[in-house]
Amino acid sequence: MPGTVLLLAASPVGRGRLVDAAGVLPVLAAVAPAVLSGADTANVVELADPLEPQAVLTRLRAAAAAPGPLTVYLTGQLHLDRRQHRPHLALARTTAATVRYTALPWHWIREELRLRSAADTALVVDLHADAEAWKHITAHGLDCGPYTAVYGRVAPPARRGLAEPAYMKTVATLLRSGHRPPLGTLHEQALSRIPEETRGNLLLAHAGGWTAAGTATTAPAGGAPGVAAPVIPAQGIPAQGIPVPELPAPWGPAAARPGDQSGVPVGDRPGEPAGRPPADPESVGDPPADPEPSGGSDPHAAISAAVRGGLHEEADGLAARYEEAAAREHGAGSEQALHWREVRADLAMFAGDPVRSCRAWLAVAEARLAAGQAADAPAVEAAVDRAHHQWGRIEDPAPARELGPALARLRLRVPGRRRGALENVQRQLGRLQAAP
Incomplete structure (x- = not known):
């Protein structure tokens, strides 16, 4: 089975650029696809200084939905949005004032990969953070979820000049030998070659899986791993999950295609309850451990197998x-x-039952709002976005007319990130109600 490789290098054009991210792509592109992937063959997708977060989301979603192993090589810089103080990957048009709208939310990356297995999903990162993002990440860690192996570094802003993606270039140079060792070994080999360049960096080495806490260390003067830095640990369900199809936009074209920017940014995709207190929007993380009526086996793996069959x-x-x-x-x-209600809503989608899926997502959104979660909390926005998406796929006018008013009421409270969502529901509902 072929693997998939996504090469993503992004940084703003102009004075906001901290690192020459795209400069690493020629070195990575010189590596054989099979070596980049660790599979016998691989499909490689390259994104150099992309402009729109929706375009990146579409490509990432397609890569996450592909069968076989997935490796994402990601080079760029991190900023915080000023409203929710969440890390974002800056894109070509990103400025300090437009992070929320022109950069890629880091939790989108985590969410697109959340239902894959850590055994075949890896992030290799070389990231530079601005001052605010660096302070946030060293205090809270960089949450990639428990389902993805993560190796690399996050560097503070350079004191002068444009930084070089030295870690990723070293990784690419090592891979050009034609051999890809285990990623943990590759990570250590890269660090040993550039101790000065990684001094004081946050080093990431997490093999994924539900039993292991994330490892993040800061490199001291010698550049080797040192004192552990705060990091959100892996927790919750094991690393297997439900297969993820490429999801269409909540309205507009029937399916999201490469380059299509019409889809709504879904924020944290549904199905991700909080492992920490739900009142904090940033606490929405990985599913907590669940009771196991069938014994000690992983229910998500059994559900995944049933869906595939x-x-x-x-x-x-x-x-x-x-x-x-x-x-x-x-x-x-x-x-x-709520986690299991969200799983069932996704299962209805996989079964081709948009009515049941829409109804379930509406109920989840209402339950989260009733529990006091904010209208712009990622899990709330995601539930309404998914309900909207599924409502748009209902072909029978009767249930669409039934569910439309409830969706419109929710859209008044939860407009989401994309303008025109409420107007879209009202326009569609008007057409349905006018039809015989």
Whole structure:
């Protein structure tokens, strides 16, 4: 089975540029695709200084949906948006004032990869942070989720001049030998070659999986790993998950295609309850551990297998059992129970039942709002976006007319990140109500 490689290098044009990110692409492109991937063959997608976060999201989503191993080589710079103080990957048009709208939210990357297996999903990163982002990341870590192996470094802003992506260039040089060692070994080899360039950096080395806490260290004067820095640990469910199809936009074209920028930015995609207190929008993280009525096995792996086999009722039945167990143990409005409600909403989508999926996402959004979560909390925005997406796929006018008013009411409270969402619902609902 061929692998997939995504080469993403991005940094702003002009004075906001901290690192010559695109300069690493010729070195990476000289490496054989199979070596970049670690598979026998591989498809390589290259994005050099992309302009629009939606275009990057579309390519990342397609890569995440592809079968086989996925490796993302990511070079660029991190900034915080001024509203929610969340890390974003700066793109070509990003400025300090437009981070929220022109940069790629880091949690989009985490979310697109969340349902893959850590055994075949890896991020190799060479990132430079501006002063605000550096302060945030050294305090809170860079959360990549428990389902992705992550290796690389985050560097503070350079004191003078344009920084070089020395770590990624070293990785590429090592790979040009024609051999890809285990990524942990490759990471250590790269660091040993550039101790001065990585001095004081935040070094990332996390093999993925639910049993391991993320490893992040700062490199002291010698450049070797040193004192552990704060990092959000991996927690929750094991690393297997439900296969993810390429998702169409919530309205507009029937499916998102490469380069299509009409889709809504979904923020944190649904299905991600908080492993920390839900009142904090930034706390929305990985699913907490769940009760296991069927024993110690991983329910997500069993559900994934059922979906792949077309056994959609069996998959939903298993998820329903876990939802009931979580509700008994933690309460119907708990993050544990909401996680399984979100899983069931996704399962309805996989089964081709947009009515049931839309209804489930509407219920999840209402439950989160009733629990006091903010209208712009990522999990709330994501639930409404998914409900909107599924509502747009309902072909039968009767259930579409039934669910439309509830969606419109939610859109009044949760407009989301893309302008025109409420107007789209109202316009579509008007057409439905006018039809015989």
